[in-house]
Amino acid sequence: MGSLTEENYIKSIYALSEATGEVYVSELAKKLEVKLPSVNSMVKRLATKKLVAYAPYKGIKLTEKGKKEALAIIRKHRLAELFLVKVMGLGWEEVHDIAEQLEHVNSSRFYERIDELLNRPKFDPHGEPIPDSNGKIHNQQRTSLIHLEEGLTATITAVTEDEKSFLDHLNAKGLQIGDAVTIKKRELFDGSITLLHKSKKEILLTHQVAERIWVEV
Amino acid sequence: MGSLTEENYIKSIYALSEATGEVYVSELAKKLEVKLPSVNSMVKRLATKKLVAYAPYKGIKLTEKGKKEALAIIRKHRLAELFLVKVMGLGWEEVHDIAEQLEHVNSSRFYERIDELLNRPKFDPHGEPIPDSNGKIHNQQRTSLIHLEEGLTATITAVTEDEKSFLDHLNAKGLQIGDAVTIKKRELFDGSITLLHKSKKEILLTHQVAERIWVEV
DNA sequence: ATAAATTGTTAGACGACTCTAATATTTTAA
DNA sequence: TTAAAATATTAGAGTCGTCTAACAATTTAT
Ligand SMILES: [Mn+2]
Ligand SMILES: [Mn+2]
Ligand SMILES: [Mn+2]
Ligand SMILES: [Mn+2]
Numbered sequence: 001m002g003s004l005t006e007e008n009y010i011k012s013i014y015a016l017s018e019a020t021g022e023v024y025v026s027e028l029a030k031k032l033e034v035k036l037p038s039v040n041s042m043v044k045r046l047a048t049k050k051l052v053a054y055a056p057y058k059g060i061k062l063t064e065k066g067k068k069e070a071l072a073i074i075r076k077h078r079l080a081e082l083f084l085v086k087v088m089g090l091g092w093e094e095v096h097d098i099a100e101q102l103e104h105v106n107s108s109r110f111y112e113r114i115d116e117l118l119n120r121p122k123f124d125p126h127g128e129p130i131p132d133s134n135g136k137i138h139n140q141q142r143t144s145l146i147h148l149e150e151g152l153t154a155t156i157t158a159v160t161e162d163e164k165s166f167l168d169h170l171n172a173k174g175l176q177i178g179d180a181v182t183i184k185k186r187e188l189f190d191g192s193i194t195l196l197h198k199s200k201k202e203i204l205l206t207h208q209v210a211e212r213i214w215v216e217v
Numbered sequence: 218m219g220s221l222t223e224e225n226y227i228k229s230i231y232a233l234s235e236a237t238g239e240v241y242v243s244e245l246a247k248k249l250e251v252k253l254p255s256v257n258s259m260v261k262r263l264a265t266k267k268l269v270a271y272a273p274y275k276g277i278k279l280t281e282k283g284k285k286e287a288l289a290i291i292r293k294h295r296l297a298e299l300f301l302v303k304v305m306g307l308g309w310e311e312v313h314d315i316a317e318q319l320e321h322v323n324s325s326r327f328y329e330r331i332d333e334l335l336n337r338p339k340f341d342p343h344g345e346p347i348p349d350s351n352g353k354i355h356n357q358q359r360t361s362l363i364h365l366e367e368g369l370t371a372t373i374t375a376v377t378e379d380e381k382s383f384l385d386h387l388n389a390k391g392l393q394i395g396d397a398v399t400i401k402k403r404e405l406f407d408g409s410i411t412l413l414h415k416s417k418k419e420i421l422l423t424h425q426v427a428e429r430i431w432v433e434v
Numbered sequence: 435a436t437a438a439a440t441t442g443t444t445a446g447a448c449g450a451c452t453c454t455a456a457t458a459t460t461t462t463a464a
Numbered sequence: 465t466t467a468a469a470a471t472a473t474t475a476g477a478g479t480c481g482t483c484t485a486a487c488a489a490t491t492t493a494t
Contacts, residue, residue, distance in 0.1 A: 005451065025472060038452050040473060045450085057459060057472060087304065088330050098324045107315045113305050222481065243441060255482050257443060262480085274442060274489060436494085443488070450480085458473065464466090 002049070004104050007073055008032065009042055010051060011103075013062055014070035022059030071135035076111055077103035078124035078131075081162075083114045085125040092125040092177075093167035126167075127158025127177050127214065143217065145183075145193060145210040153182040154215035161212045170213075173203050181215070219266070221321050224290055225249065226259055227268060228320075230279055231287035239276030288352035293328055294320035295341035295348075298379075300331045302342040309342040309394075310384035343384075344375025344394050344431065359431040362400075362410060363424060370399040371432035378429050387430075390420050398432070 002010075012031045016023040029039045047054040051066035062070060080102035084095040105111075115121075115133075122138055124130055131137045140157065148154060156179045159170065170176075174197065184202065185194040191207030205213075219227070229248045233240040246256045264271040268283035279287060297319035301312040322328075332338075332350075339355055341347055348354045357374065365371060373396045376387065387393075391414065401419065402411040408424030422430070 003450075026470090034451090035453060036472065037454085037474080042451075084327075088327075088334065090326065090330060094326060098322070098327050101322045101324070105315070105318045107318070109307065109311060110301075110305075110315050113307060117305065220480075241441080242443090251481085252483060253442065254444080254484085259481075438491100438493075440491070441489080443486100445486080446484090448481105448483075450482105451478105452480105453478075454476090456473100456475075459471080461468105461470070463468075 001106060002051075002069075005042070006046065006051075007069070007104060009039075009046060010062070010066055010070045011073050011077075013052065013060055014067065014074070017062060022061055024059055028060065068135050071131045071137065073103050075131045075133070075135070076105070078128055079111055079114050079118070079121070081124045081126070082118055082121055082130070086118060091167075091171075092162075093164050093171060095125060096162040096164070123158075125177070126162045127156075140216075142214040145181075145195075145205070145213040145215055146191065146207060148183045148215065148217070150183050150186055152217060153180060154217045155180050156213060157216045158214040159212055160214065166209075166212065169209065173205070174199060174201065175203065175213070218323060219268075219286075222259070223263065223268075224286070224321060226256075226263060227279070227283055227287045228290050228294075230269065230277055231284065231291070234279060239278055241276055245277070285352050288348045288354065290320050292348040292350070292352070293322070295345055296328055296331050296335070296338070298341045298343070299335055299338050299347070303335060308384075308388075309379075310381050310388060312342060313379040313381070340375075342394070343379045344373075357433075360434065362398075362412075362422070362427040362430040362432055363408065365400045365432065365434070367400050367403055369434060370397060371434045372397050373430060374433045375431040376429055377431065383426075383429065386426065390422070391416060391418065392420065392430070 001007075009028070009032065012028055013023050016027055016031060025036055025039050025043065028043075029036050032039065043052060043054050043060055046052045046066070050063055051069065053061045053063055077099045080099040081092075081095045084090045084098055085092055090098075120132075121130055129138050129140065142158065143154075145154075156175065156177055158177065159167070161167075175181075180198050181203075182196040183193060184196045187193070191210075193205050193207070193210045195203040195205065197203050218224075226245070226249065229245055230240050233244050233248060242253060242256050242260065245260075246253050249256070260269060260271050260277055263269045263283070267280055268286065270278045270280055294316045297316040298309075298312045301307045301315055302309055307315075337349075338347055346355050346357065359375065360371075362371075373392065373394055375394065376383070378384075392398075397415050398420075399413040400410060401413050404410070408427075410422050410424070410427045412420045412422065414420050
């Protein structure tokens with residue numbers, strides 16, 4: 001276990017590499033809100049610790065060791081989020097920032113107990129999968145709302161963003177994980193989508209919002 | 218809110234000053250397990266931040282601001298300990314180390330919720346008082362077991378130590394907060410004490426252990 | 435009252451993490 | 465294919481928190 005800063009770098013590298021496989025110094029700098037030289041020197045340090053593979057001017061890649069550490073932190077983050085919602089009664093929109101801190105708590109006992117109390121949960125409050133204690137992640141196939149044809153009905157399974165402002169927006173629209181929705185209209189002009197919700201209300205979502213909502217048909 | 222390190226200094230200064238009012242650099246160094254010059258330079262920093270009053274070769278004293286911060290951290294520590302025991306089902310001997318980490322979590326929402334769930338508790342699992350959200354602490358008058366006359370019966374209200382090894386020792390002896398005990402014998406030679414416990418068992422405690430147990434007659 | 439022991443401070447250094455300014459490499463566009 | 469733009473690295477410095485070694489002040493014991 002490295003420092004808090006190190007853990008945050010590892011986690012961000014993992015998150016960014018999910019899509020592409022390789023991560024660039026500039027992306028990481030943006031995500032972590034630090035300047036390029038800071039990332040450059042930290043990445044060198046991570047490389048000497050064998051947490052990332054890195055050659056100057058080439059991309060950054062997590063080693064197996066680094067990936068394992070990333071998954072351990074993500075596991076703690078997501079367990080914490082679910083715990084905050086299910087046991088402590090907080091809203092899904094307010095748990096991410098607290099979990100950002102709790103994910104660095106070093107205590108297998110603490111997390112073992114959370115896992116037990118929640119009955120070895122598989123998904124966090126935002127529908128993200130929780131890696132098991134070996135770092136194995138149960139990957140669902142995901143479709144974004146924006147890819148659904150008009151007339152189709154689907155169930156919301158996850159959102160790919162847990163920033164408060166985004167989740168507040170969904171709360172205001174009355175959307176939750178598990179809700180069934182039917183695509184009523186897809187606007188060609190701006191990509192916005194009108195849903196028919198189980199509450200019988202019509203809900204208009206902009207493209208920007210709809211693309212962050214994942215469903216299962 | 219200062220850094221984690223700063224918070225730990227403030228907390229230790231508060232703990233040490235509880236008895237004497239003034240704290241010396243060497244005591245603090247011992248408690249924090251750092252060398253004298255480290256303490257010296259940190260204390261200077263804390264002084265420029267008006268968290269302590271300090272003059273070279275004189276003692277260290279928390280300012281009102283410093284005291285307030287100390288009590289806020291202690292509040293979080295003790296709320297966390299009680300939460301870990303009552304809600305998460307951990308043992309009183311294993312919560313201190315986790316609380317050492319949780320006390321630095323910065324989230325009023327998190328602690329407000331814990332306080333609520335525990336119904337605004339007044340004491341932590343070791344019988345220590347929990348300061349209220351204004352830093353007000355409900356001070357009980359405390360008597361140590363070693364000051365009780367033979368024949369007296371009293372209730373255990375607190376232990377002044379939450380190190381695992383000490384609490385494991387009490388667990389092995391079967392002693393808990395709230396237990397009634399009668400002083401059967403006080404040995405003059407080594408200060409050890411024989412108790413009669415509600416479980417009808419006789420329990421022998423060394424002076425070193427007995428002096429850390431507080432009772433109410 | 436001087437010496438010895440204890441306690442505290444200063445000087446100087448180092449690791450972790452960050453920054454700005456200057457420079458180098460790679461990519462893209464003319 | 466050279467110039468411009470985008471990316472990445474190096475050089476050098478600053479803060480925080482720690483250390484060792486050397487020195488200074490205070491307390492205690494002879
Ligand atoms: Mn999150
Ligand atoms: Mn989440
Ligand atoms: Mn404690
Ligand atoms: Mn306690």
